[in-house]
Amino acid sequence: MADQTLAKEINERQILRFLRLGGSASRADIARHLEVTPASVTRLVNGLALRGLVREVQPEEKTPGAARDAGRPGVALALNPSAIYFLGVEIGVGILRYALIDLTANSVATSDVHVSRTITPEEVVDAIAAHVAMLERDLRYAGRVQSVGVTVPGVVNLEGFVINLPILGWKEVDLLTPLQAAVGRPCFVENDAGAAAFGSVYTMPELQTGCSVFLVIGRGCGGAAVMNGRLLRGASGATGELGHMRIARDGAVCSCGHRGCLESHVGLDALARSYLGTDSLEEAQFEALSAEVADRFNSGDPTAIASVADLAGWLSLAIVSLANIFNPSTVFLGGALGPVLSLIIEGLRRDVAAGIVPGLPAPEVRLFSLEPYECAIGVAAIAHQRCFDSSRVDKDMAG
Incomplete structure (x- = not known):
């Protein structure tokens, strides 16, 4: 039986x-x-x-x-789209973003709420529980929210522990246990870049097989590899820390405390140091930096040209390494660095094709844009995928 x-x-x-x-x-x-x-x-x-x-x-x-x-x-x-729903929540700096998707994986409701920039895990759990309770009072969704996925901009393991989240000051935080107790349904915690990458692949049937690698570059550099429609997690769940791949012996101290990480050579902080001579900027200045450098590059500004060239060199080196390791069909680049990435995309394609192991097919290097709710929708898509994943039947039935 x-x-x-x-x-x-x-x-x-x-x-x-x-x-x-x-x-x-x-x-x-x-x-x-x-x-x-x-x-x-x-x-x-x-x-x-x-x-x-x-x-x-x-x-x-x-x-x-x-x-x-x-x-x-x-x-x-x-x-039947309205049979069940999946909630995704992005924990950002000063903001929580919510996205609800239906059984066909279409987004049906999004919202956000501004919170303290120093919000605690307990306050996050209370906020998410309140949002779930609000959905339960809505006749369209009452009793139909199947599970809840949450993203954080930091390192997460398979047990839902937030290993390190420097930007919020969280370290070794068990977010999963109190969250599941508060909302009364299955929950899980993911890295935000990994969730965004998975969501992008999940909506494109042509990428359900093969391997795609994503790099999301802003103040930090997150990443993920999606193979045959599955997010690669590694032994403890932290595979997506591609921004901390060591590409040099020196350089500025990275957010992880080490030197030589990809993030410290291609992120917005690195661009600020190269272009302005300092990374002591306000958040609004960081947000405008990539577009400003791109404009100055197009105007022939030698400092901007040199800064972009330096960044492109480090990024092409990293993509070649990722291509040799994962053998992806596609490498996606996106994030707040977008305006600068659009300047160098053709050069990156040439450099990657020339730099990979001879005989391997060169991956397609493509730009992608992150929409405001991309991470929340992506983690909701992971919840959705678990509902369809026949390989998890033993585990789900045991649970």
């Missing part, structure tokens, strides 16, 4: 994932995909329909080009 229950759960999750990626499908499509009998598909689909997770749709709602079920002409199956 246990084996039958396990097989049923795996097949149900595979059906849900198939419908998410395809939009809709006939019962015959599903049977072919799962390699099971039509009768088995009917039983599985009926179970999902009773729980409100799937619905029948008419031909005009069906994905163009999808095969039609000869036994039931004109009828297809699709996810």
